[in-house]
Amino acid sequence: RACNLSACSSKLAFSQVHPMWQEPLAIPGGDRQSPIDIVVRKSVFDPQLRPLKVQYDPRTCQQIWNNGYSFLVEYDDTTDKSTVKGGPLEDQFRLCQFHFHWGENNAWGSEHSIDRRLFPAELHLVHWNSDKYSLFEEAVIEENGLAVIAVFLKIGKRHEGLQKLVDALPAVRHKDSLVEFTKFDPSCLLPENIDDYWTYAGSLTTPPLTEAVTWIVMKRHIEVSHDQLAVFRSLLFTSAEEQVQRSMVNNFRVQQAVKGRTVRSSFT
Ligand SMILES: NS(=O)(=O)c1ccc(NCc2ccco2)c([N+](=O)[O-])c1
Ligand SMILES: [Zn+2]
Numbered sequence: 118r119a120c121n122l123s124a125c126s127s128k129l130a131f132s133q134v135h136p137m138w139q140e141p142l143a144i145p146g147g148d149r150q151s152p153i154d155i156v157v158r159k160s161v162f163d164p165q166l167r168p169l170k171v172q173y174d175p176r177t178c179q180q181i182w183n184n185g186y187s188f189l190v191e192y193d194d195t196t197d198k199s200t201v202k203g204g205p206l207e208d209q210f211r212l213c214q215f216h217f218h219w220g221e222n223n224a225w226g227s228e229h230s231i232d233r234r235l236f237p238a239e240l241h242l243v244h245w246n247s248d249k250y251s252l253f254e255e256a257v258i259e260e261n262g263l264a265v266i267a268v269f270l271k272i273g274k275r276h277e278g279l280q281k282l283v284d285a286l287p288a289v290r291h292k293d294s295l296v297e298f299t300k301f302d303p304s305c306l307l308p309e310n311i312d313d314y315w316t317y318a319g320s321l322t323t324p325p326l327t328e329a330v331t332w333i334v335m336k337r338h339i340e341v342s343h344d345q346l347a348v349f350r351s352l353l354f355t356s357a358e359e360q361v362q363r364s365m366v367n368n369f370r371v372q373q374a375v376k377g378r379t380v381r382s383s384f385t
Contacts, residue, residue, distance in 0.1 A: 138186075138324065140371070149328045150373035151319030152228035155380050160315055166383040168312050169204040169266075169333065173212060175302035181285050182295035185354055186323050187216040187368055188286065190298060194245070194253065201244050201264060204383070205316040205331055210244035210264040213253050215303050217241070218322075219349050221366035223272050228322050228369045229334055231269075236338060237346060238270035239369070240306055257321070262329040268307060273340030278305030283348045292356040308337035313384040322370040336384065 144150060177193040191214045192199055199212035219238035220226030227239035244264045245256035256262030281301060288296040313336035320328045352365035 141324070141326070144326055148376045149318050149320060149378060150326065150376075151322050151330060151332060152230075152370060152372055153317070153319065153375050153378075153380075154230045154233055154372055155315050155317075155334060157232050157382075160380040160382045162385045163381040163383070166205055166316070166381060167203045168383075169314070170202050171266075171304060171307065171311065172200050173302055173304045174198040175300045177212070178299050178301040178303075179297070180295055181282070181289050181298040183289040183292050183352060183365075185292035185356075187218065187365070188289055188349075188352060189214045189216045190282065190301065190303070194247075197247060200247070201242075201266065204314070204333055205381070206264055208246045208248035208261070211247040212242060212244050212303070215240060215242045215306070217270070217349065218369040219270075219346060219366065220369070221350065221364070223343070223346070226367070226369060227269055228372075229267055229269075229332075230372070236269040237272055238341070238349065240268040240270060240339075242266040242268075242303060242306075257325070257329055258327050259329055260318075261331070262327075263321075264331045264333060266307075267332060267334045269335070269338035270341050270346070271338045272343050272346065275342040276306075276340060276345060278302075279341055279345055283345050286348050286352060290351065291353050294357075306339060308335055308339055310337050311335060313337060313382075315380050315382050317378055317380040319378075320373075336382075 177199045179191050181190050192212045194211045194213040200209050202209045217240050218228050223237040225235045227236040245253045250256040315334045319330045319332045320326050350366050354363045354365045
């Protein structure tokens with residue numbers, strides 16, 4: 118075991134962090150890109166925003182895989198068992214996956230920021246409009262196709278619910294690795310209060326960057342321990358076959374221009 122590890126460590130020459138991907142020159146539309154900095158004093162309270170209604174069934178949880186950008190926990194979205202509605206949403210949206218973005222240290226890592234404050238990591242719960250479309254792939258190109266709930270992570274006490282996920286990560290260390298992962302209820306990753314949020318019209322933050330997302334950014338963060346987040350950083354961008362392994366860190370996109378958009382708040 119020890120000798121294998123030493124052979125393994127000599128093979129893994131860790132290079133410095135590369136930009137995750139080249140920002141494309143032409144972006145579809147380009148006037149509602151994500152992520153953004155949310156300037157609190159410029160956000161507009163909208164009393165018509167209703168409370169979010171989140172209904173997740175842990176039995177729809179299927180697998181975890183490393184797609185070379187992040188690790189994704191994927192849900193069975195062939196029925197309306199795990200959904201979100203209300204809030205800024207006119208329709209019902211089905212949960213298809215959740216993933217995170219994080220930094221190489223605790224000073225940064227989130228994609229959105231609040232008055233320029235960055236967090237060490239950010240959770241994205243991705244849903245697609247199942248009232249209007251029949252597949253995620255159809256919804257991802259429509260302007261009202263997706264709804265992503267974003268939750269900031271702060272370093273603090275250990276998050277008991279997250280630990281089951283953290284324990285599964287070594288099995289998906291390399292890009293394209295996948296393991297079965299079941300009976301995980303992602304509502305344990307939501308803050309107690311989900312009534313206070315900001316919402317704005319934006320895009321996917323990785324290719325294809327389509328402007329299909331109603332963003333719902335939670336005002337309240339959740340806490341995870343330093344050690345739990347360190348396991349996220351033990352993942353790799355690279356597949357097992359690649360000579361040079363690169364740590365999966367700083368997998369966030371640079372912030373984009375607000376371009377006249379209004380960020381609404383559900384609270385005063
Ligand atoms: N950081 S995010 O929540 O905006 C985001 C980004 C990309 C994708 N997917 C990339 C994609 C879509 C179609 C083909 O490939 C997803 N997602 O799939 O949930 C979410
Ligand atoms: Zn994301």
